[in-house]
Amino acid sequence: MTETEIREPTFLVLAALADGRKHGYGLITEAEALSHGRVRLKVGTLYAALDRLGQQGLVEPAGDEIVDGRLRRYFALSDAGAAVLAREADRLEQNAREARARLLLRPQGLLPGLGRANVVEGVRP
Template identity: 50%
Template structure:
């Protein structure tokens, strides 16, 4: 699952949202790390709809413009949950490895060279 798809599903986890609302929610959920462009968002929405992870919830006219609201399906919730668990497991494994690396003795570092350098000169 792409990062964009993950955050779009996460944005729809609590309530249906329209395109602009999804863009804002994705940016907020990712602390600004993911800023989707409109074209990218609608490509992701099309793929998630085709995969039956989201569905069109309703359409409303606001100030003469049509707003489409999308919502997560049960399958979308399962996919989001599975991906969140996969990511958490990966983060946990990485944190464990980092902690192990900090406890392990580092490689022996040779003392700095003194005397002539590679070309026979003084370094």
């Protein structure tokens, strides 16, 4: 995988797998929770992403189970996927630090409702 940024849905899928294997619906609900409801993956989109991530060596199959007569396919984060996720998290943190530092230099002052401590700490109002 190249060292380019990854899209938010891909980041969320990798992050959802960081703490252990998950099946498709579990990934959909975890991505939605991680994004505070901003991202709701569709089933087709998720499985296309999982196929692509599998081909890139970032995600690997982690078993199948039959639950209530339905097949659940599980996926796990590979070591390469963990490395990509860590790099992307570092990149995003660095960008956020730079943005906060520049907000502190804003001539008009901070945005209404956004105190100095919130910018420095990265806390949402």
